[in-house]
Amino acid sequence: ENGGAEKCLIELICHLDKNKFETYLNFPYTGTATNKIANSKIQYFIAFTDRWIPSKKSNGLKHAFSFLRNLRARIWSLESKIQTLDIDLVYSNSITCIDGAIAAYRMGIPHIWHIHENITGNNSLKSYVPIKYTYKIAQYFCKDFIAVSNSVTKNLNSSGNNIHIIPNGIDTSKFQIKDIFHNLKSELRI
DSSP: OOSHHHHHHHHHHHHSOTTTOOOEEEESSOSHHHHHHHTTTOEEEEOOOOBSSOBTTTOSHHHHHHHHHHHHHHHHHHHHHHHHTTOOOEEESOTTBOHHHHHHHHHTOOEEEEEOOOOTTOTTBOOSSOHHHHHHHHHHHOSEEEESSHHHHTTTOOTTOEEEEOOOOOOGGGOOOOHHHHHHHHHHTO
């Protein structure tokens, strides 16, 4: 998809110092994000990952069964990449997907979870377990979190976790102030 989390991921990856970081991306399928990355010379893979917190329209017995049935193969796929590429940090771009957290935990390497969304009160997501336990499971597999706001951290606050609030950045070079704005400022005496 091409939502806010995906846009933030693309911006982050494209602005990392390539002399310091060797980056590999795992996308669940091809789409807008892979098309943007394809031109950047950043290595990426297409290997399906599934949501443990699905959208309300996907939520149900069929999805839950499929999620659990394929979990082992998905984790093995990520673990094999971690081992083959000698990856020393796994970064997951949404709390809705747990595959990277489990693979990093099993491989004994650090995992950072970048949380863009609230689960509580979010009408588009539906967790299979009560929200309280969803966050406890997340905290079990991960000790370092990046959150985009204080609101997102509300349910993560507990001892033993590092929560870093980093609001989404804006690339101001993509915007140009037009003369119309200068005239409008004069008219409004701003």
